Amino acid sequence: MDVNAVALAPEILLVIALCGVLTIDLFLPREKRWVAMPLSVLGVGATAAAVLSLWGTEATTLGGMFVVDRFALLFKLVFCLAAIVVFFISQDYLREDRIHMGEYYTMMLSSLLGMLVIASSRDLIAIFVALELITLPSIVLAGIKKDDLNSNEAALKFFLFGVLSSALMLLGMSLLYGITGETALVEISAALAANEGATEIAMLATFFVVVGFGFKISAFPFQWWVPDTYEGSPVPVAAFLSVLSKTAGFVALLQIMFIGLGSLADLWAPVFGLLGVITMTFGNLVALQQTHIVRLLAYSSIAQAGYIMLPLGVASATDASLNETVVLATVTYLLIYAFMEIGAFAVAVVAGRRDGSYLIGDYAGMFTRSPAIAVAMTVFLMSLAGIIPLAGFWAKFMVFRAVIEGGGLWLGVALALNTVLALFYYAAVSKTMFMDRSDRTDRVSLTLKLRGVVTALAVAVVVLGVLPGVITDLATGSHFF
Amino acid sequence: MNWVDEWGITLAVFLPVAGALAILLTPKAMEGVIKALALVFTGAALVVGLIVAKAFQIGEAGMQFQMNRSWIPAINADYHVGIDGISLPLVVLSLLVTFLCVIYCYWHLPEPVNAKAFLSLTLLLETGMTGSFIALDLVLFFVFWELVLVPMYFMIGVWGTERRQYASIKFFLYTLFGSMFMLLGFLALYFQSEPNTFDMLELQQAGVLNLPVGLAHLIFGGLALGFAIKVPLWPFHTWLPDAHTEAPTVGSVLLAAVLLKMGTYGFLRIAIPILPDAAMTFAPVIGILSAIAIVYGALNCLAQTDLKRMIAFSSVGHMGFVMLGIATMTPEGFNAAIFGMVAHGVITGMLFFLSGSIKERFHTRQIADLGGLSLKMPRMAGLLAFASIASLGLPGLAGFWGEVIALLSAYQPHPDLSLPIFRTAMVVGGIGTVLTAGYFLWMLQRVNLGTLSEKWRKKSLPDVQPLEYLAWVPLLALVVVLGLYPRLIMDATDSSVTALVEMLPGGDASIATTDR
Numbered sequence: 001m002d003v004n005a006v007a008l009a010p011e012i013l014l015v016i017a018l019c020g021v022l023t024i025d026l027f028l029p030r031e032k033r034w035v036a037m038p039l040s041v042l043g044v045g046a047t048a049a050a051v052l053s054l055w056g057t058e059a060t061t062l063g064g065m066f067v068v069d070r071f072a073l074l075f076k077l078v079f080c081l082a083a084i085v086v087f088f089i090s091q092d093y094l095r096e097d098r099i100h101m102g103e104y105y106t107m108m109l110s111s112l113l114g115m116l117v118i119a120s121s122r123d124l125i126a127i128f129v130a131l132e133l134i135t136l137p138s139i140v141l142a143g144i145k146k147d148d149l150n151s152n153e154a155a156l157k158f159f160l161f162g163v164l165s166s167a168l169m170l171l172g173m174s175l176l177y178g179i180t181g182e183t184a185l186v187e188i189s190a191a192l193a194a195n196e197g198a199t200e201i202a203m204l205a206t207f208f209v210v211v212g213f214g215f216k217i218s219a220f221p222f223q224w225w226v227p228d229t230y231e232g233s234p235v236p237v238a239a240f241l242s243v244l245s246k247t248a249g250f251v252a253l254l255q256i257m258f259i260g261l262g263s264l265a266d267l268w269a270p271v272f273g274l275l276g277v278i279t280m281t282f283g284n285l286v287a288l289q290q291t292h293i294v295r296l297l298a299y300s301s302i303a304q305a306g307y308i309m310l311p312l313g314v315a316s317a318t319d320a321s322l323n324e325t326v327v328l329a330t331v332t333y334l335l336i337y338a339f340m341e342i343g344a345f346a347v348a349v350v351a352g353r354r355d356g357s358y359l360i361g362d363y364a365g366m367f368t369r370s371p372a373i374a375v376a377m378t379v380f381l382m383s384l385a386g387i388i389p390l391a392g393f394w395a396k397f398m399v400f401r402a403v404i405e406g407g408g409l410w411l412g413v414a415l416a417l418n419t420v421l422a423l424f425y426y427a428a429v430s431k432t433m434f435m436d437r438s439d440r441t442d443r444v445s446l447t448l449k450l451r452g453v454v455t456a457l458a459v460a461v462v463v464l465g466v467l468p469g470v471i472t473d474l475a476t477g478s479h480f481f
Numbered sequence: 482m483n484w485v486d487e488w489g490i491t492l493a494v495f496l497p498v499a500g501a502l503a504i505l506l507t508p509k510a511m512e513g514v515i516k517a518l519a520l521v522f523t524g525a526a527l528v529v530g531l532i533v534a535k536a537f538q539i540g541e542a543g544m545q546f547q548m549n550r551s552w553i554p555a556i557n558a559d560y561h562v563g564i565d566g567i568s569l570p571l572v573v574l575s576l577l578v579t580f581l582c583v584i585y586c587y588w589h590l591p592e593p594v595n596a597k598a599f600l601s602l603t604l605l606l607e608t609g610m611t612g613s614f615i616a617l618d619l620v621l622f623f624v625f626w627e628l629v630l631v632p633m634y635f636m637i638g639v640w641g642t643e644r645r646q647y648a649s650i651k652f653f654l655y656t657l658f659g660s661m662f663m664l665l666g667f668l669a670l671y672f673q674s675e676p677n678t679f680d681m682l683e684l685q686q687a688g689v690l691n692l693p694v695g696l697a698h699l700i701f702g703g704l705a706l707g708f709a710i711k712v713p714l715w716p717f718h719t720w721l722p723d724a725h726t727e728a729p730t731v732g733s734v735l736l737a738a739v740l741l742k743m744g745t746y747g748f749l750r751i752a753i754p755i756l757p758d759a760a761m762t763f764a765p766v767i768g769i770l771s772a773i774a775i776v777y778g779a780l781n782c783l784a785q786t787d788l789k790r791m792i793a794f795s796s797v798g799h800m801g802f803v804m805l806g807i808a809t810m811t812p813e814g815f816n817a818a819i820f821g822m823v824a825h826g827v828i829t830g831m832l833f834f835l836s837g838s839i840k841e842r843f844h845t846r847q848i849a850d851l852g853g854l855s856l857k858m859p860r861m862a863g864l865l866a867f868a869s870i871a872s873l874g875l876p877g878l879a880g881f882w883g884e885v886i887a888l889l890s891a892y893q894p895h896p897d898l899s900l901p902i903f904r905t906a907m908v909v910g911g912i913g914t915v916l917t918a919g920y921f922l923w924m925l926q927r928v929n930l931g932t933l934s935e936k937w938r939k940k941s942l943p944d945v946q947p948l949e950y951l952a953w954v955p956l957l958a959l960v961v962v963l964g965l966y967p968r969l970i971m972d973a974t975d976s977s978v979t980a981l982v983e984m985l986p987g988g989d990a991s992i993a994t995t996d997r
Contacts, residue, residue, distance in 0.1 A: 328555070367639075368593075371598075382631060387627065387630065387631060387657075388623075388624050388627035388628050388630070388631075389624065389628055393627070397556070397620075397664075398556070400664060400665065400668055401556060401668055401671075404665065404668040404669055404671075404672055405668075405672050409665075409669075412665045412668070413662075413665065415661075416658075416661035416662055416664070416665060417661075419657065420654055420657050420661060423653065423654060423657055424650070424654060427634070427650055427653060428650075431638060431646060431650065434635060434638065434639050435638045435645070435646050468553055469552065469553045469554060469555065472553060472554075472556065473554070473555060475555070476555045
């Protein structure tokens with residue numbers, strides 16, 4: 001088997017960083033273990049640099065399992081940058097909650113490695129291995145607060161649902177292998193196109209695969225673990241799960257659906273349309289009643305998953321240009337989602353630092369106490385709501401555009417109604433911060449790190465809202481047809 | 482003056498944003514600097530707007546001061562702006578009113594005082610409002626249209642009166658609901674056009690859109706829902722009384738004077754020229770709803786005990802006249818509508834200023850508590866009487882022309898429209914004018930006349946202050962000037978309106994489009 005080391009450079013660098021962080025942590029006295037964070041940032045930064053140096057190249061290696069193209073590189077970059085941001089918001093949180101830093105960053109780096117691999121995986125086995133590599137360290141991360149019952153519960157729920165969904169996905173994948181005799185997505189696609197007779201089994205296989213991914217991307221009805229896991233985990237881990245882990249799920253899903261099962265699109269597209277509508281409606285309706293910011297963000301992220309999968313509802317087996325619009329919409333949404341979702345979690349971390357409170361009611365009077373925090377949170381939440389002039393609007397716009405082009409008017413109407421519904425709870429948080437009065441006068445204390453991260457993300461969300469061309473240009477051409 | 486031709490309107494629209502950024506970078510404590518910045522930037526925008534107005538070629542039907550640059554290539558959206566006779570008066574109106582609002586802020590800022598936040602939102606709002614009137618690309622229009630939501634939400638919610646939280650979220654949700662369907666309509670237009678385009682001018686051309694009748698009606702319905710909520714047309718008006726009443730004075734003024742016009746403008750700029758046949762089908766419905774709005778607004782006003790809420794409801798009626806003019810699909814009706822928009826903006830803006838200033842002094846807006854105003858503050862009472870009489874449509878003042886021509890045009894609507902429906906609407910509208918006169922005069926009787934309540938007699942309450950005069954005199958002057966010389970606006974609008982009417986079925990420009 002040929003191995004193209006250049007194409008694998010980002011992954012190799014990340015493995016080195018991972019081993020380095022783990023090893024160094026062993027030999028350092030407790031008070032110096034904070035170096036795990038700068039080391040991780042450095043390692044991931046080097047990985048990102050390697051990704052950038054590959055920009056524009058196309059390569060295939062490991063016998064066709066591993067493909068480097070625009071799509072893969074774009075998402076590798078997103079994963080790296082998002083991971084760095086999560087590292088930045090983790091550090092103070094870990095120190096205050098006395099969480100072991102070495103383990104924490106090692107686990108995150110391992111999970112990140114799985115994400116980099118999955119963006120390039122064009123083979124069922126590679127995808128499955130990468131998915132497990134993403135999930136298992138995440139479970140440890142969710143339970144890393146060992147003496148906290150909520151954290152234990154978070155990890156256990158995550159683990160049980162994860163195992164179940166992995167089993168189902170594996171069943172689907174083996175069925176696909178059974179009827180086509182192939183594991184490479186391209187070959188599966190060719191075999192399915194040639195072998196019309198096995199459509200029923202192929203549908204069954206698709207069903208199991210979709211169920212398995214439903215868990216990763218928190219689609220209804222596989223989302224039950226999400227709120228409890230997010231709430232029980234350390235908040236930066238919740239950010240990691242809701243942004244990086246979910247994006248990785250979508251990245252693999254797009255590859256399987258469009259490269260491997262593209263010829264069955266007319267059969268699976270309506271399923272995604274329906275799932276998308278139910279997922280976003282469920283997420284939004286339940287989010288309306290939340291009083292805990294992390295639970296609110298958890299349900300909001302379920303709703304967001306609904307928006308992101310909605311374009312798949314109009315995918316077509318024959319119309320490549322329509323599929324291009326669909327993938328463009330999903331990719332654009334994922335890119336913009338990363339900014340605003342991490343931003344919202346970052347503010348939740350910051351605002352909760354002082355007294356460890358994540359109740360929305362405690363945000364009352366934030367505008368007079370810490371106006372910058374109030375404004376930043378509003379920017380991120382309004383962006384998630386899809387309000388102009390913030391980046392989130394363009395994410396929604398692309399979804400609207402895709403479903404209307406595909407003739408899915410009812411999907412568009414459902415999205416429109418959900419946008420209005422969702423605004424209510426996003427605006428309610430802003431309302432509490434700006435309009436409710438409070439007796440508290442204490443200000444939220446910000447370290448330079450957190451201030452820098454939050455400011456940078458907020459500025460990015462606004463700038464991308466005014467100049468969305470930057471993101472759409474990046475996303476255009478990032479597909480695999 | 483080459484830069485004006487291309488950059489003039491862009492500059493006028495984006496100067497306020499620059500001002501907002503400058504204010505954001507100024508420390509909160511430097512209130513004087515913040516106010517000065519707001520004044521300078523809105524003033525500069527107004528000056529640029531007036532330069533553009535001066536250079537505007539009256540009598541030319543097409544778009545002037547156009548600029549067309551690529552903006553978001555991936556979705557084929559351009560930065561395409563330009564103005565014609567329909568948009569020019571509205572652009573100048575929004576620039577002027579915002580400038581006056583900033584002057585008013587020198588006299589008074591609402592609680593909790595925070596000049597930095599309040600003025601930067603005002604300036605952001607200005608960009609959204611003015612931008613809506615110059616955008617010629619549907620996506621760009623939508624961006625400006627939605628840009629006003631967040632500032633207005635916070636303006637009402639943070640600086641409003643008692644029920645501000647309820648009013649602000651109601652405004653936000655209601656408007657977003659309408660605009661989401663409008664957006665669906667825009668996207669449908671894009672994908673139904675050949676070649677695919679968001680450009681309003683291209684979409685208006687014959688042959689670009691080939692829609693089945695049913696789909697055209699559906700799209701028009703989506704657009705109309707978005708616009709009608711903004712106007713607001715009965716029965717989509719329920720957000721308005723709350724938002725207008727609870728908003729701080731400046732917010733109410735901007736809402737009434739400019740924001741509502743975005744809805745009526747949307748009909749004239751987008752819905753009617755792009756979907757003329759569907760517009761003809763829907764016109765009788767709009768006509769009927771407008772007639773209901775006129776009477777409904779007036780009846781509600783009669784029942785109000787709160788001065789500001791009464792003025793808010795009067796907007797429903799006045800915008801009903803504007804929509805009635807639009808629904809007739811005639812040049813007279815369209816001209817009346819645009820005139821009515823400007824007149825309503827000037828007069829009702831003035832009324833909201835007055836009700837705000839009265840509230841500041843008396844700490845109440847209850848009509849019953851305010852009796853004998855003319856004894857305590859003769860000048861304030863005089864201005865209130867003047868603005869009220871202008872609003873009820875006294876000939877010689879601005880309010881007259883828009884309403885009377887709208888009613889006249891309903892007598893003889895577009896030949897394809899049902900005569901009985903529009904003549905009934907005219908009669909109903911006529912009754913509405915009588916009721917309008919009724920509630921304004923009754924309000925004046927209760928507020929201005931009568932005896933002064935004991936609790937005010939001993940207090941020293943200042944009459945109109947110099948800064949208030951400064952903010953109000955331009956509006957008062959416009960009420961008189963537009964009333965005596967309506968051609969000031971009609972001349973600018975007429976040729977554009979004629980061109981618009983020719984796009985309708987039966988018009989010269991419609992021959993190729995009739996079989997759509």
